[in-house]
Amino acid sequence: MKKGGLLLILLILVSIASGCISESNENQTATASTVPPTSVTPSQSSTPTTSTSTYGPSERTELKLPSVNYTPIYVGIEKGCPSGRVPVKFTYNPGNKTVKSVSLRGSFNNWGEWPMELKNGTWETTVCLRPGRYEYKYFINGQWVKDMSDDGTGRPYDPDADAYAPDGYGGKNAVRVVEGREAFYVEFDPRDPAYLSIADKRTVVRFEAKRDTVESAVLVTDHGNYTMKLQVWWDFGETWRAEMPVEPADYYILVTSSDGGKFAVLNTSESPFFHFDGVEGFPQLEWVSNGITYQIFPDRFNNGNKSNDALALDHDELILNQVNPGQPILSNWSDPITPLHCCHQYFGGDIKGITEKLDYLQSLGVTIIYINPIFLSGSAHGYDTYDYYRLDPKFGTEDELREFLDEAHRRGMRVIFDFVPNHCGIGNPAFLDVWEKGNESPYWDWFFVKKWPFKLGDGSAYVGWWGFGSLPKLNTANQEVREYLIGAALHWIEFGFDGIRVDVPNEVLDPGTFFPELRKAVKEKKPDAYLVGEIWTLSPEWVKGDRFDSLMNYALGRDILLNYAKGLLSGESAMKMMGRYYASYGENVVAMGFNLVDSHDTSRVLTDLGGGKLGDTPSNESIQRLKLLSTLLYALPGTPVTFQGDERGLLGDKGHYDEQRYPIQWDTVNEDVLNHYRALAELRKRVPALRSSAMRFYTAKGGVMAFFRGHHDEVLVVANSWKKPALLELPEGEWKVIWPEDFSPELLRGTVEVPAIGIIILERG
Template identity: 60%
Template structure:
């Protein structure tokens, strides 16, 4: 075999080699915050959105923004232009609350100057929106979060901007003579602000002109924006609608290379809703927003749309398509600002409705499955309090958290899940084994030695289940019932998920949460001394050490077999066979 042929084989293998994992992701709980609707820490900035709201400059869809008390009614402008006053100081004030839930990462919806409540129509990527506070407020939030071992990622919107974006305003005023004309795709000029027929815009929405990311100057501008906010102290970025970005594949490869070269532990998440493992090959994202896992599989199972057999098959297929390194970095979300509340999806009703017992059981079953997947479970603000809300009613799922209302049962359940996620080493590995089941049962093990077992029953009646071989004990039951293993079997209550552990195995550790120190815009992690078992298991470190050896042996074996086969073929040809 020629050296060139060997080189080709090696190159093909290297493209399949897992890329470096952002290890801190796999052992924490994530929490999404929609700033205007989380908590009002500074009433002094409540009306500042009035000076930037897009409705004042839109020449096609005119209107007036609404400013409402915290418990005010939902209006037709609730999605985008009804302001309640939540801000960055409010997030800082609730950090201890988040820590109580076991949260180790905050994902902030856009906080940069924009023309709406949601912030996806950016006016200035380099400024904190005055309605949310100041740059100092942001730095305080980051510092206080890091002190508590909580990382923070920001929402990055590279595809489109708002009508007030400075470069688009220049094009609007000066037309083809504008220095920024090629930053956009303009169909006609002059035009009215908000006229979707005059320029390329996101999903045909005139208030969201798209950036021409094929333009080298635009790409560099966006990359510099990402680097700037990482230098301020953010720990990663969630990228909005990457599939809609013009020239997306090349841009995200370039963005990743630059970001990872300076911040190798920065976490990069892409908002892709369907199953697209081709984006997880080390050239774009560390994870997708795993709606496919969270909604198509886990939520469908919790609702009873999928039985256990089908859910098991889909779960197996999902993990078979991604690398083990990717599984451990999963951004595992089920509900968000873009979906109805998951409790509503499970039959809990709309805003201010009182969820029934069945929907609460389904929620607790679902969240138990979410927290025991490889990677990071991500909770949308308020889900841990039993909040409901329909997307169909002006996105009422984004309604402000009413802090005087709490479903204690749901809250205590999420606290317990956070504790288990933070203290069971097997749940911090990237390993999952989906078991073969029938009927309503879904089951899988976690950990290198299958030391944790998760079993769920989405039926309305009890179901007996024979446990895998081993001495198992019940650790947690989502429905709160008392359960015991009986002669290697267990009777699963209706709408329940349980977590079991193998006896005589070190599966639980009271791990001291990590703390962070900020020095010269570089975040370093320090862990307080502990006599307990580390979240990183020895097997994982051993695999990191031996993996190159196994790789070399496998490639060498392949080459040897190929040489033997080629020689045999040549011999047969020489003999005229």
């Protein structure tokens, strides 16, 4: 072994000797430890060789350890941190306060949720972190702590915090500085879909390692061996991947480090082999993977029945609000925006209007429709639900809703509805009963009332979403509330909807039990129902198989792809960010990705790309960048999501009364943009690799990034966000450009020129 390899082993031994011990946590990466090489006698083992395997049934043979000396890396031992990570304990003593739940959220988990456990009066958890500086907060009883340095008694929430930093919202985060040195490491947890999943009817096995430390890897199984390929990478890590048949298997992973070291990734010393039972515990929904999604904001999409327009005015929230009263308005379809545009200016869009446009949506290749809330509420947006079991009459009748679903299904389209379990509206009968009767109301424990009597709309008297008095928070820890909400979800699934988009699930009280309960009930009723959570950050803990099938992937669409398409990120920077993203989620989850760039909650994508505000004429460059970005979205695994009107070149700035929600003016369209979206749908339909779960990085340099699509790297996607053309060295073999269609039809070898602010897609010749 080379000198560097001996140093590597010494670093690993030092890591073990340091006693990196922590309590196991199912929401964190699997624990692991490494031990010195052990000799394995030839009679006990064989040296595995890599071979290719088809995906039919295969004969199983006895699995043996390798005949040469390898350093075992055991990842199945409890209470151990992976090499390169340090155990860090977080605690909170509430004293005499009544605390029902505490979660740890910070920069180390993308502000996701890691539940803490109550032990002897103190909430605590220990997590394995790499060396570095981290900011974090506690999430107590479903609410963010304001200032981590003061729990209200002058004491810090976490006595072990190293410092504090502004959180950007007038409060303070706590800071931890983790000391230590990173060595060679391998992370693998077969319980986590990020490491083992079934996607496209293949078993996908992956492991993570420190960047540029692995030379090669082999997945060794009792029915054959499979070469693992470097799939994605980022600043400090990389993921290696292999596929094997969907059948029971015993297996382990052999890794050769870049300095010649030999490692075997094993379960435990007593039971070294991993076992896969061949059962698909977290099924991929192929109708999502193959689909194209269109989001509809119903009041602003199309008015098909003018007779129901005025019905919006009789139950608007402003009429009930005793603190901020007002008068909603009903406008004509092309009337100007008013200060009430976001929430209380109605234009008359309805269910019948959507049904009238189904042929138009079909011409866009749409197979999935996501509709913003349509249940009885007090606003144009519908997120202040009054009655979860009743269609809002301003949108039409249940007969019209059933006709819409039937017509959509007849065209092969699925429909998912918007569901708001975290909060309701002040017109909800249960909340009105509490307002009238106080703690004599049977619904008193459905909410979090601070003082009574109170005025409707007084956000200081009860807990509301982000302090808004118009949106009282629901106590989802109350079993009656759960039954009410989950019953409503099941009601509409039975009615004919095909899935659910859940609003702000990260703010729902006790999400660790509520959402598994919701998922179980929905999947029992409709196994192929699609469940999507509105999470804006990279948060894999929500998609482990017990909560959601996918998240609204703003973390991909806005944080990465949009900034790349703007030219703010180089190809290399964007690819590294994508590497961290794709390494975090199971390939089955990626295949069901709800991939969007904009929505009713953001400015329109063309505005974000420099196209201007509502009423402006977008520049040629902004249109070019929109084409680049939308093509990327259609070329990645998952379902691309278009917000209504983006395909027509619409503009809208969120900062101006949410003008991105302005009604679609159907007599105005950018034909070039519309034809582009239709062509993208045709491209995705005719190229199966673009609908597959598999993607693998190729290269990135300057403004260019390139990645493969398909299980055999059969398609190459090459994007260039800079204002000058770039040359790309092609992979070996012959390649044919299939997008754009007017590109040279000749087979290419060697290099290809990528247009400025452009994208080309090539297929192996």
